[in-house]
Every structure is written in C-alpha cells, then in structure tokens.
Amino acid sequence: METTTLNRTQVHLLQMFQVDSSQEGLDELKALLYSYYSKKMDTCLNELWDAGILDQKKLDELNNMDLHKL
Structure with a gap:
C-alpha cells in the first residue's frame, strides 16, 4: 500500500477537527472554505477577463463543451 504524506494545510485541518467534531462546526467550516475559494476563483476570473x-465568446464555447471528457 502506498503511503500518503499530508501537507501543512491538511494537517492543520485535521487538528482543527479534533476541537469541534459537531455537524454544525463542519457546516460552518464548509461554508467558510466555499466562500474563500469562491472569492479566489472570482479574482482569477476577473484577471483573465481584464487581460x-x-x-463572452470563450464562456459560450466552454458552456457547450463536455468538460468531463477533458
């Protein structure tokens, strides 16, 4: 069996889970992570748009592609 090494972020998250193992804590953490990565994605997309x-043409092309086949 192959051994996986966790990165610092993964280790930190695992340590955080020890503090609060409730469903409410998990839901709050998921919402926070979703918000964080959503903002990062918006920033990157805005930079691509500005550059x-x-x-809109590229977005229309992507919308018509089956991205699962990539």
Missing part, C-alpha cells in the same frame, strides 16, 4: 484571455 482579454476570457470573454
């Missing part, structure tokens, strides 16, 4: 790499 002209992403535009």
